[in-house]
Amino acid sequence: xxxxxxxxxxxxxxxxxxxxxxxxxxxxxxxFAFNVEPNGPCGGFTPDFSKDxxxxxxVDGDNIALDLLHPQGTWLFRATLDQTASSDxxxxxxxxxxxxxxxxxxxxxxxxxxxxxxQKGVLGVIVDAPDGxxxxxxxxxxxxxxxxxxxxxxxxxxxxTASFVTDANLAALASGKGSxxxxxxxxTAAGSAPSNTASGTTSPSPTKNAAAxxxxxxxxxxxxxxxxxxxxxxxxxxxL
Numbered sequence: 439x440x441x442x443x444x445x446x447x448x449x450x451x452x453x454x455x456x457x458x459x460x461x462x463x464x465x466x467x468x469x470f471a472f473n474v475e476p477n478g479p480c481g482g483f484t485p486d487f488s489k490d491x492x493x494x495x496x497v498d499g500d501n502i503a504l505d506l507l508h509p510q511g512t513w514l515f516r517a518t519l520d521q522t523a524s525s526d527x528x529x530x531x532x533x534x535x536x537x538x539x540x541x542x543x544x545x546x547x548x549x550x551x552x553x554x555x556x557q558k559g560v561l562g563v564i565v566d567a568p569d570g571x572x573x574x575x576x577x578x579x580x581x582x583x584x585x586x587x588x589x590x591x592x593x594x595x596x597x598x599t600a601s602f603v604t605d606a607n608l609a610a611l612a613s614g615k616g617s618x619x620x621x622x623x624x625x626t627a628a629g630s631a632p633s634n635t636a637s638g639t640t641s642p643s644p645t646k647n648a649a650a651x652x653x654x655x656x657x658x659x660x661x662x663x664x665x666x667x668x669x670x671x672x673x674x675x676x677x678l
Contacts, residue, residue: 460511460565463542463591464503465493465576478564478611478618479523480575485560487521490577497555498584499547502563503591506543511565512536512605513543514612517550519559523575528562530612536603541595546588555582566607571618 459475461467468490474482502515515531531550537543561576610618 459507459569459572460567460574461505461507462503462563462574462576463505464501464589465495465561465578466491467574468577470574475572475574476570478571478573479528479562480560481573483575485521485523485575485577487558487577492558492577492579494581495550495561495576495578496583496585497550497552497580498582499549500585501544501546501589501592502548502561503542503544503589503593504537504563504565506537506540506565506567508565508567508569509540510536510538511567512603512608513545514564514566514605514608515545515548516562516564516611517554517559517578518562519554519557521558521560521577523560523562528611533602534605534608534612535600536605537598537600539595539598541598542591542593543598543600544589544592544594546592547584550580552582554580556580564608564611566605571607571611 459472461470468480468485469483471482504513513535516528517531518525518528520527529551531548532545535545557580559578559580561578563574563576565572607618
């Protein structure tokens with residue numbers, strides 16, 4: 439009985455790991471659903487400024503706060519003035535940044551082109567994680583100046599580190615390719631390292647990148663594994 443109980447507990451733990459993705463804590467996400475987070479450009483959701491929680495985002499520096507549920511992932515921050523996020527007109531905002539360690543991660547000084555102040559747009563966040571590319575978006579008002587404060591959710595969990603990298607799986611999105619297939623696993627090469635709470639002062643030359651298409655109709659690997667493991671748990675309890 440003890441052996442079966444241990445097996446069930448291990449299966450539950452693995453099921454939780456299989457469903458690990460990430461959460462966009464700030465600005466407010468337009469939506470999150472595990473099954474469709476791999477669907478670009480906005481994780482299966484479409485911006486709707488009449489209904490979304492629209493956040494003011496300061497062009498001279500503002501927060502992007504995240505919660506990564508994987509031990510490692512590489513972030514790409516981008517934005518567009520296309521309020522539908524449907525065109526191939528994205529601008530990369532910051533160098534690709536690899537997070538190592540589970541939990542909260544924040545870039546407190548992400549800048550956008552100053553000429554965007556006074557306009558509405560969509561901020562997009564992509565992570566290249568062990569289970570592929572994952573997307574979320576926020577509907578924002580671009581406003582002048584620099585954020586006067588750091589959001590309470592803009593924190594770094596203990597043990598989390600970050601560094602600038604070059605990620606082959608994100609390169610097409612950063613350089614303007616129309617769509618990419620979600621790749622499993624990260625494809626990164628180390629670069630210069632920012633501090634644990636990155637300052638966001640590095641300003642890459644803006645590049646246009648395109649909205650990525652859906653991964654496909656098949657059940658994501660994480661979901662499939664979770665279903666199998668939960669079935670194992672049920673069988674184990676039936677034998678107790």
